[in-house]
Amino acid sequence: MSLGTISYEIIGDSYEKLYKYIMEQNIPCKNVTEIKGVLYLETSVWCKSVLEEEFNKLSFEYKITKKKGLFFILKKIISRKGLVLGGITALIISFIASNLMLNLEILCEDEEIRKDITAVLHENGIATGSFMPSINCAVIERELKQKVNGISWAGITCDGSTLIIDVVENVDKPESRKIRLPCNLVAKYDAVVDKIEVYDGQLVTTVGSGVSKGDILVSGTVITEKISYENGKEIKEVSQKYARSLGKIYGTFTLKQTFSQPFEAVEQVIDDKAVNKSYLKIFDADIPLFISKEEGTYSETSSTNMFSIFGFELPVGITHTELYKISSKEVTYTEEQAFELAYEQAERYENNFLEEYEIKDVSYSENITENGVEVTVEYTLYGDICQEVEFFINK
Amino acid sequence: MKRKSPNIKFTGKVKEFMYLNSYINIIDNKKVVIENCKQILECNEVMARVATGSFQIEIWGKGLTLSNYCTDSVEVTGVVESVALTSKKQRKRDV
Numbered sequence: 001m002s003l004g005t006i007s008y009e010i011i012g013d014s015y016e017k018l019y020k021y022i023m024e025q026n027i028p029c030k031n032v033t034e035i036k037g038v039l040y041l042e043t044s045v046w047c048k049s050v051l052e053e054e055f056n057k058l059s060f061e062y063k064i065t066k067k068k069g070l071f072f073i074l075k076k077i078i079s080r081k082g083l084v085l086g087g088i089t090a091l092i093i094s095f096i097a098s099n100l101m102l103n104l105e106i107l108c109e110d111e112e113i114r115k116d117i118t119a120v121l122h123e124n125g126i127a128t129g130s131f132m133p134s135i136n137c138a139v140i141e142r143e144l145k146q147k148v149n150g151i152s153w154a155g156i157t158c159d160g161s162t163l164i165i166d167v168v169e170n171v172d173k174p175e176s177r178k179i180r181l182p183c184n185l186v187a188k189y190d191a192v193v194d195k196i197e198v199y200d201g202q203l204v205t206t207v208g209s210g211v212s213k214g215d216i217l218v219s220g221t222v223i224t225e226k227i228s229y230e231n232g233k234e235i236k237e238v239s240q241k242y243a244r245s246l247g248k249i250y251g252t253f254t255l256k257q258t259f260s261q262p263f264e265a266v267e268q269v270i271d272d273k274a275v276n277k278s279y280l281k282i283f284d285a286d287i288p289l290f291i292s293k294e295e296g297t298y299s300e301t302s303s304t305n306m307f308s309i310f311g312f313e314l315p316v317g318i319t320h321t322e323l324y325k326i327s328s329k330e331v332t333y334t335e336e337q338a339f340e341l342a343y344e345q346a347e348r349y350e351n352n353f354l355e356e357y358e359i360k361d362v363s364y365s366e367n368i369t370e371n372g373v374e375v376t377v378e379y380t381l382y383g384d385i386c387q388e389v390e391f392f393i394n395k
Numbered sequence: 396m397k398r399k400s401p402n403i404k405f406t407g408k409v410k411e412f413m414y415l416n417s418y419i420n421i422i423d424n425k426k427v428v429i430e431n432c433k434q435i436l437e438c439n440e441v442m443a444r445v446a447t448g449s450f451q452i453e454i455w456g457k458g459l460t461l462s463n464y465c466t467d468s469v470e471v472t473g474v475v476e477s478v479a480l481t482s483k484k485q486r487k488r489d490v
Contacts, residue, residue: 015437016436016437019434019435019436019438020434020435022435022463023432023433023434023435023463023467026465026466028463028464028465029461029462029463030460030462030464031460031461031462031472032435032438032460032461032462032463033438033439033440033459033460033461034437034438034439034440035439035440
């Protein structure tokens with residue numbers, strides 16, 4: 001009854017049938033009394049329709065004299081739309097403020113690291129508007145440590161609607177005392193020596209000679225002979241000293257590289273159509289102005305327009321984000337296209353790895369296999385062919 | 396002198412055993428609670444009349460009101476002056 005009670009004033013000939021009905025149907029009634037032929041009773045709001053039906057059946061005249069209880073208060077409140085709207089808004093705001101991520105704070109000044117962290121978070125579906133209790137901090141921390149270069153530790157804290165990511169950047173290894181060991185200059189390729197520039201060490205090859213990979217070209221062990229004459233006798237003094245070989249040995253050599261391109265490959269395609277999402281920006285918080293969450297991988301660009309009054313910028317604005325869907329597509333290439341891609345690979349290889357050499361000659365040979373094509377490139381290169389290899393001195 | 400114990404019949408025993416008797420609680424002169432009530436017959440300011448299995452109970456007083464919150468029981472509230480019980484048999488005989 002506490003939810004709502006209704007008081008009735010009923011006028012009829014005899015109330016015995018009504019009493020009987022009340023007892024049979026177990027209708028809870030309160031304060032039942034007859035005064036001067038008029039029956040007064042109170043009943044629960046839930047029994048209203050049943051009881052009124054019975055009144056009509058018994059041809060009783062009745063009127064409701066009083067309504068009280070929570071049910072009627074709520075009914076009154078519901079009829080006041082502003083109040084309801086305010087209440088719902090307050091509820092939504094408190095829900096958003098307590099459960100949704102509105103702000104991401106990365107405690108790191110390095111812009112590259114910040115970008116990488118944001119990318120890892122996006123990969124894991126963490127963006128503004130994410131449901132905070134569903135964020136598994138331990139897993140994300142582990143991924144950040146594994147995937148983001150330049151950090152040695154990552155910690156995640158959920159503070160209200162803010163996700164704080166604290167990172168410790170890699171501390172450079174303290175420079176240890178370098179012992180400059182003596183070294184040889186050793187051939188990196190099988191080549192023909194064309195030009196020699198030696199600044200230190202003992203040259204053990206000549207221009208025009210062929211060398212194999214691993215041959216010592218300039219030795220760090222320098223043997224000197226000192227010849228002197230005493231009483232017409234030749235005295236030979238052989239001494240050995242060690243040096244850190246310095247120099248450049250230029251040579252011509254050939255390098256063979258095979259580039260293959262399968263006919264069927266998976267390609268990532270960025271959709272032209274953008275999905276627009278807007279956020280209400282209040283200070284640092286971004287409140288999503290949408291309900292649906294996009295699934296999949298997206299490339300995003302965003303811009304923020306802050307509101308201003310008489311030139312004074314307010315801390316409130318709208319952030320527009322454009323999401324372009326990245327989808328994987330299986331592509332089948334023709335022979336011609338596959339060769340084109342293989343040649344592109346070769347070009348990239350030349351730009352990345354053969355920049356320090358002069359390409360004297362290039363010969364291509366093409367081959368078609370069952371699954372794709374292969375392009376074998378034979379480069380004739382000219383450049384420095386030696387590298388430093390340290391050695392230990394037996395004391 | 397030997398006191399005669401009330402003659403309780405078999406049906407009376409069964410009723411007692413099955414909790415079919417009506418239980419009447421009178422709280423001061425403010426409230427009368429009747430359990431195992433079958434029917435409300437009348438209820439006005441001065442008199443409330445209800446029927447139980449074996450009796451008709453008349454409650455006399457002032458400003459009486461009746462409430463039934465749960466199955467087969469009623470509560471009469473007001474200034475209770477008297478409670479009268481008339482067995483159904485007696486009533487039939489009177490009629």
